[in-house]
Amino acid sequence: MAVRSNIAFIFKNLKLNLQKQAQYKTAFVMQIVMMILNNLTFIIQWIIVFSITKSIGGYGFREVILLWAISAGAYGVAHLFFEGAFHIDEVIYEGKLDVYLTQPKNVLISLCSSESRASAIGDILYVFIALLIIKATWWWFLAIIPVCLVGGILYTAIVVCFQNIAFYVKRGGAVANVVDSAITMFSNYPPVIFNFVAKLILFTVIPAGFIVFVPAQYLFLGFNIWWLLGTIGVTILITILAFLLFKLGLRRYNSGNLMGGRL
16 A cells, blocks of 8 residues: 555656646747757767667667667656656755655655656657667567666666765765766667676666666567566665665754745
8 A cells, every 4th residue: 555655646746746847838848859859869879870880799770779768768767757866965955855854755755756857758758769760569669668667766766875975975966966977878888888897887886787788688689587587676676775775864864944845
């Protein structure tokens, strides 16, 4: 029941967040369209690259665009449902966590789902546009939905783990911002271009490899049930770790004594 209640709460927050932003319809639509166009420019980049070389370590145009589609989908899910997770350091630093501490719902879930980025809808739509461009088989369109959902949750959980540094260090969220950028940057390129040390980091310290590389390689381009189950296991473990670290960090939080509420 608690899980169902929290999921309903997340979707309720999403609806309210989008309703507020949709009041300015032109700006709302333009954010989505511009994000789609921004992502499409990278397809042009790869068309140019693969006009020069046929493949990069065995990855051709189709495989690389698949990586970008999964990455965009995970990014979109994370920023659409959990945009607040990327601003935890600001809330802590400004002493604004009090508003969430007084709510009956889980503090971290309330905080993470408190904001939504409208442009993230463009990222999610781009996923299916990319699959159309590479003429993906029908089941890819279905399979990529849970892949992006799991990837978005894992992406958010990783960022939250590093955002918790803000409880201990002033402006500690800068580390989380670097991690966020690293996930976005490294997960868009074929894993074969990274050396052993880089891959080790991408599957341990910053487990971005499970967001994109594993589902691409072991679901869409091949099949290995153990890697896929491992991805689900890692997502659960990192999510639990994010909640534990946040709970420990709350012990060090100093109230800003701010009077306020959320609409």
